[in-house]
Amino acid sequence: MKYFARKVGFFLATLWAVVTLNFIIPRLQPGDPAEIMVRRLAGKDNALDPAQVRAMRAMLGTPDGSLWEQYTAYLRDLVHGDFGLSYTYYPFPVSEVIGQAIWWTVVLVVVTQVLAFAIGITLGTFAAWRRNTRVDSVITLGSTFLGTLQPFWIALLLLYVFGYTLGILPTSGGYEAATPGFNGPFIQEALTHSLLPALSLLIVAPVGWVLGMRNTMIMNLGEDYIRLGKAKGLPERRIALRYAARNALLPSVTGFALALGSVLGGAILVETVFDYPGLGRLMGEAVGAKDYPLLQTLMLLTTVGVLLANLVADLLYGVLDPRARRSES
Structure with missing residues (x-):
C-alpha cells in the first residue's frame, strides 16, 4: 500500500509543477497575439493602430494585471474547466476547438501505437529466440535502418508516390463531402484519408519495441530458470x-x-504534411499565432496524459512484479 501511495503523491506534486510551467512557458515567448491578429487583418505593410490593438486585446480577453493575479485566475479557470477563447478560431472556445480535433488524433495515433507495439514485441521476441541467425540479422539490421528515417520524410515520400504520382489516395484533410457522424460514407472517407498518415507513423514506430524487446529477452534467456x-x-x-x-x-x-x-x-509534422485535422496541426497553428489559451491547453493535455500514463504504468508494474513493491518497502 505504501508503494501505491508514494506513486500517487509523486503524481500530484508533478502535476502541480506541470500546471505552473504550463502557465509560465507561453508567456516567455516574444510577441503579442493581439498585434499579430491586427497585422493579419490590416496587412503586413500597414502600420499598427494602437487603438485597434487595444480593442483586439479586449475582444480576445487577453490576461492583464500582475503575473500572480494571472496565475490565480488561470488556476481558478482550470478548476472550472474554462480554458478561454481561441485566438486563432475566435470566437470559439478552446474546449470546442480541441473537442473537434482530439478524436482524429486519438484514433490515428492510438491505432498506430497499438499496432507498432504488437508488431515490435512479436518481431523482437522472434529475433531474440533465433539470435545469431539470418532471421535475427534481417530483423535487427532492418529495424536499425528504419530507425534512421524520419516520419516527416516518409510522409513526404508517401504523399508524392501515392497521392500525386499514382493518385490513388487523398493528399490532405480528414474527409471530403460526407456529413460528419457515425455513418458509412463518412467512416469510409475518414479511413481513406487516414491511411497515409497512419502508414507514415507505422513504418518507424515498431523499431524501438523490436530492439528493446530483443535485447531484454536475450538477457532473460541467460537466466537460471531458462536453463532449468x-x-x-x-x-x-x-x-x-x-x-x-x-x-x-x-x-x-x-x-x-x-x-x-x-x-x-x-x-505535429505528419499531421501538418497531410493537413490532417488533429491536435498536432492545432499545436503548430497555436505556436505560430501565439494562441496562448489553445497552446496552454494542448500542452496541459499532453503532459497530463503522459503523467497519467506513467502513474498507471507504475501501479501496473507493482501488480505485475511484486519485487517492485518490496524494493520500495
Whole structure:
C-alpha cells in the first residue's frame, strides 16, 4: 500500500509543477497575439493602430494585471474547466476547438501505437529466440535502418508516390463531402484519408519495441530458470513465450504507457504534411499565432496524459512484479 501511495503523491506534486510551467512557458515567448491578429487583418505593410490593438486585446480577453493575479485566475479557470477563447478560431472556445480535433488524433495515433507495439514485441521476441541467425540479422539490421528515417520524410515520400504520382489516395484533410457522424460514407472517407498518415507513423514506430524487446529477452534467456526449463524438457515455444518473453515484456509496459500518454500531443509534422485535422496541426497553428489559451491547453493535455500514463504504468508494474513493491518497502 505504501508503494501505491508514494506513486500517487509523486503524481500530484508533478502535476502541480506541470500546471505552473504550463502557465509560465507561453508567456516567455516574444510577441503579442493581439498585434499579430491586427497585422493579419490590416496587412503586413500597414502600420499598427494602437487603438485597434487595444480593442483586439479586449475582444480576445487577453490576461492583464500582475503575473500572480494571472496565475490565480488561470488556476481558478482550470478548476472550472474554462480554458478561454481561441485566438486563432475566435470566437470559439478552446474546449470546442480541441473537442473537434482530439478524436482524429486519438484514433490515428492510438491505432498506430497499438499496432507498432504488437508488431515490435512479436518481431523482437522472434529475433531474440533465433539470435545469431539470418532471421535475427534481417530483423535487427532492418529495424536499425528504419530507425534512421524520419516520419516527416516518409510522409513526404508517401504523399508524392501515392497521392500525386499514382493518385490513388487523398493528399490532405480528414474527409471530403460526407456529413460528419457515425455513418458509412463518412467512416469510409475518414479511413481513406487516414491511411497515409497512419502508414507514415507505422513504418518507424515498431523499431524501438523490436530492439528493446530483443535485447531484454536475450538477457532473460541467460537466466537460471531458462536453463532449468530446458533441462526439464519443456517445449521451446513454452520457454520462449511463457518464461523469457513474459519477463522481458515488463520494461516495455512502462514505455507503451508513456507512448499512449503522448498521444494527445499528436504527430505535429505528419499531421501538418497531410493537413490532417488533429491536435498536432492545432499545436503548430497555436505556436505560430501565439494562441496562448489553445497552446496552454494542448500542452496541459499532453503532459497530463503522459503523467497519467506513467502513474498507471507504475501501479501496473507493482501488480505485475511484486519485487517492485518490496524494493520500495
